[in-house]
Amino acid sequence: MAQSRTGPRGTDRGIPEATVARLPVYLRALVGMSEGAAGTVSSDALAVASGVNSAKVRKDLSHLGSYGTRGVGYDVQYLIYQISRELGLTQDWAVAIVGLGNLGHALANYGGFVDRGFRIAALVDTDRARVGEKVAGVVVSHLDDLDRLVAERAISIGVIATPAHAAQDVCDRLVVAGVTSVLNFAPVVLSVPDGVDLRKVDLSIELQILSFHEQRKSVVTDLGDRAAAGAPR
Amino acid sequence: MAQSRTGPRGTDRGIPEATVARLPVYLRALVGMSEGAAGTVSSDALAVASGVNSAKVRKDLSHLGSYGTRGVGYDVQYLIYQISRELGLTQDWAVAIVGLGNLGHALANYGGFVDRGFRIAALVDTDRARVGEKVAGVVVSHLDDLDRLVAERAISIGVIATPAHAAQDVCDRLVVAGVTSVLNFAPVVLSVPDGVDLRKVDLSIELQILSFHEQRKSVVTDLGDRAAAGAPR
DNA sequence: TTGTGTGAACAACTTCACAGCT
DNA sequence: AGCTGTGAAGTTGTTCACACAA
Numbered sequence: 296m297a298q299s300r301t302g303p304r305g306t307d308r309g310i311p312e313a314t315v316a317r318l319p320v321y322l323r324a325l326v327g328m329s330e331g332a333a334g335t336v337s338s339d340a341l342a343v344a345s346g347v348n349s350a351k352v353r354k355d356l357s358h359l360g361s362y363g364t365r366g367v368g369y370d371v372q373y374l375i376y377q378i379s380r381e382l383g384l385t386q387d388w389a390v391a392i393v394g395l396g397n398l399g400h401a402l403a404n405y406g407g408f409v410d411r412g413f414r415i416a417a418l419v420d421t422d423r424a425r426v427g428e429k430v431a432g433v434v435v436s437h438l439d440d441l442d443r444l445v446a447e448r449a450i451s452i453g454v455i456a457t458p459a460h461a462a463q464d465v466c467d468r469l470v471v472a473g474v475t476s477v478l479n480f481a482p483v484v485l486s487v488p489d490g491v492d493l494r495k496v497d498l499s500i501e502l503q504i505l506s507f508h509e510q511r512k513s514v515v516t517d518l519g520d521r522a523a524a525g526a527p528r
Numbered sequence: 529m530a531q532s533r534t535g536p537r538g539t540d541r542g543i544p545e546a547t548v549a550r551l552p553v554y555l556r557a558l559v560g561m562s563e564g565a566a567g568t569v570s571s572d573a574l575a576v577a578s579g580v581n582s583a584k585v586r587k588d589l590s591h592l593g594s595y596g597t598r599g600v601g602y603d604v605q606y607l608i609y610q611i612s613r614e615l616g617l618t619q620d621w622a623v624a625i626v627g628l629g630n631l632g633h634a635l636a637n638y639g640g641f642v643d644r645g646f647r648i649a650a651l652v653d654t655d656r657a658r659v660g661e662k663v664a665g666v667v668v669s670h671l672d673d674l675d676r677l678v679a680e681r682a683i684s685i686g687v688i689a690t691p692a693h694a695a696q697d698v699c700d701r702l703v704v705a706g707v708t709s710v711l712n713f714a715p716v717v718l719s720v721p722d723g724v725d726l727r728k729v730d731l732s733i734e735l736q737i738l739s740f741h742e743q744r745k746s747v748v749t750d751l752g753d754r755a756a757a758g759a760p761r
Numbered sequence: 762t763t764g765t766g767t768g769a770a771c772a773a774c775t776t777c778a779c780a781g782c783t
Numbered sequence: 784a785g786c787t788g789t790g791a792a793g794t795t796g797t798t799c800a801c802a803c804a805a
Contacts, residue, residue, distance in 0.1 A: 309744075313774060319736040320717065337786065346717040349786095350776055357788055365787045366783040382736050383743030390735070397637045401630035407715050407732040412739065451742055452735070475745060476738040478731075482640050484553065484579040492741045494734050498711075499640040501727050502623070502685070503552040503615050505709040506645065507543075508725045509684055510616030512708060546796055570764060582764090583798055590766055598765045598804040 310381070314355045320345045321352070322378045322411075329371050337368040379411075389416035389450040391474070393465050394457035395425055395435060398480055402456055403431040416448040421461070438468065445472035452476045459483040543614070547588045553578045554585070555611045555644075562604050570601040612644075622649035622683040624707070626698050627690035628658055628668060631713055635689055636664040649681040654694070671701065678705035685709045692716040 324344035328336060338356070342349040356362060356369065359377055363369045379385055390413050392402055402408070403418060418435045420426065426437045436444055444450065453469035455462050455477060462481035469477060470491055479485050479495040487493045557577035561569060571589070575582040589595060589602065592610055596602045612618055623646050625635055635641070636651060651668045653659065659670045669677055677683065686702035688695050688710065695714035702710060703724055712718050712728040720726045 310740075311774070315737055315740050316733070318740075319730075319733040322736075323715065323732075324717070339786085344717070346719065348776080350778095351774095353787060354775080354789080361788070363787050364783070365781075366785045368786070381740070383739040384736065386743075388735075388739055388742065397630075397634035401634040402731065404630045405731060408735075411732070411736070413735055452738055476742050478734055478738060482556065484557070484577065486579065490745075492738055494738060496729055496731070496734060497552075498635065498638060498729070499556075499644070500549070500552040501711055501729060502621075502641075502646055503555075503617065503644070504548055505685055505711060505725055505727060506616040506621055507548050507551075507614070509621065509709045510619075512723075544796070572764080581798080583800095584796095586765060587767080587797080594766070596765050599763045600805070601764070 310358045314358050315382075317345070317347065317351070317355055318378050318382055320347075321355070322375065322382070322384075325371055325375045325378070329375060333371050335364075335368040335370055336374075338363070341369070384412040386412065388413050388452055389448050390414065390452045390454060391417040391419055391441075391444065391448075391450045391469070392454045392456060393419045393438065393441075393469070394455060394461070394481075395420045395422075395430060396456065396458075399456040400430060402454060402480075403433065413452075416450050417444045419444070438465070441468050442472045445469075445474060450474060452478065455479045455481050455485075457481055543591045547591050548615075550578070550580065550584070550588055551611050551615055553580075554588070555608065555615070555617075558604055558608045558611070562608060566604050568597075568601040568603055569607075571596070574602070617645040619645065621646050621685055622681050623647065623685045623687060624650040624652055624674075624677065624683045624702070625687045625689060626652045626671065626674075626702070627688060627694070627714075628653045628655075628663060629689065629691075632689040633663060635687060635713075636666065646685075649683050650677045652677070671698070674701050675705045678702075678707060683707060685711065688712045688714050688718075690714055 321341060324341060325336070328344070338349040338352040342352045345352070356374070359381055362374060362377055392399055392415060395403070395418060399418070399420070403415060408415060415431065415433050418430055418433045419438050419441060420435055421438045423437065425435050428435045451474060453474040453476070455465055457465050459481045462479060462483050463485055466477055466479070466485045466487060470487055475490065476492045477485070477487060477494070479493065482497055482499050485493060554574060557574060558569070561577070571582040571585040575585045578585070589607070592614055595607060595610055625632055625648060628636070628651060632651070636648060641648060648664065648666050651663055651666045652671050652674060653668055654671045656670065658668050661668045684707060686707040686709070688698055690698050692714045695712060695716050696718055699710055699712070699718045699720060703720055708723065709725045710718070710720060710727070712726065715730055715732050718726060718728070
């Protein structure tokens with residue numbers, strides 16, 4: 296996971312990482328509700344819509360401030376605004392996607408991208424044959440132009456969708472160019488200097504975690520379990 | 529997130545979730561090393577290659593058993609075997625991918641898939657025009673045939689790469705068909721019955737988390753007084 | 762010496778349960 | 784009466800530091 300944020304000095308006025316990771320889920324649920332006719336939500340209703348329990352919702356939201364009303368709940372629109380602001384979604388973020396294989400294409404065409412505050416400002420590849428081509432309405436540039444692109448288009452977030460062997464080099468170039476947040480899809484451990492945030496999404500790891508639990512299911516759970524723990528197979 | 533471990537509450541012979549999530553990372557690093565000429569690794573070397581600290585490596589590996597040698601380290605091949613076994617990768621898992629848009633295609637063509645123990649046993653879509661077409665060497669089937677496919681091909685893992693609005697229905701069908709592990713890429717909260725494991729990968733959430741930290745960087749790090757004085761409004 | 766394995770301290774996160782506001 | 788906000792208790796995960804084996 297990314298390094299822990301915590302400001303350089305002084306008391307940590309920060310929101311817990313676990314909470315930050317759930318705010319986007321709440322936000323999505325709230326936006327869904329706001330399209331209906333819901334003026335307010337209770338922590339309970341929001342919890343159900345978000346797949347967590349209500350105590351967690353209340354604790355999480357309490358980190359943003361006291362935005363609820365006792366006996367009533369939270370104002371949907373106001374909460375949407377507060378969460379958006381906290382997540383930095385009231386401004387636009389320029390994103391560069393590097394690597395335009397299958398995954399890069401999928402990401403470029405991913406709707407939820409532009410959805411909230413994220414704008415694909417550059418598509419980058421090393422394949423000269425692809426440069427100039429348009430994907431999702433954006434012209435593909437060459438990796439060698441990265442410095443210029445990042446500077447000119449104020450890109451602060453880089454998405455790596457290259458093969459594993461190219462990922463660290465691409466990451467280094469992104470950082471040198473001035474990108475300060477990196478989302479890595481390549482199945483490799485990357486390192487970045489302090490001050491740069493790094494997150495990863497790894498399909499293979501997710502599958503292996505499922506495999507672990509799946510295996511546990513078929514193994515008959517210990518001896519003498521009543522009624523033959525009917526493992527459906 | 530996925531529900532906590534299924535199965536009866538006995539003595540917890542289990543490995544902590546946090547450890548399970550790191551085992552695939554260690555495994556990848558080890559496989560990389562085994563291609564070189566490394567007979568053994570220290571927890572320190574493995575830690576560096578995995579992007580964690582060595583205490584964590586030792587604690588994690590200790591959950592598998594005492595497979596290291598004091599003063600020496602861990603035998604690479606043996607560790608690979610033990611981790612693979614623990615993760616259930618010594619057997620093959622049949623996977624179905626549902627939804628063959630950009631993302632589904634990307635997943636189907638993703639190399640690391642077949643990599644370790646995972647086999648694409650079915651590709652499924654609702655678009656009749658796509659049915660019959662071959663993607664990544666596998667013929668696309670229709671969603672209506674899911675029950676048969678899951679049964680005939682002993683599929684236990686389902687990957688959802690559909691639009692959000694279709695995801696819960698697809699998930700329900702997968703579960704009814706007999707799938708017991710689901711990996712969801714659709715940006716929506718799914719619910720599954722007990723006994724079914726659910727994990728999600730959500731690009732939009734990852735970006736929003738980066739956005740949160742990115743925003744914090746630009747904010748001058750010392751406006752911590754604001755909320756400190758009583759009633760925030 | 763070197764580097765594992767682990768009890769113990771520490772830190773983060775979750776859940777409980779209820780006081781207090783509306 | 785209903786629902787938030789939050790101390791306190793409980794749980795899980797991380798790091799320390801050192802005994803001990805090779």
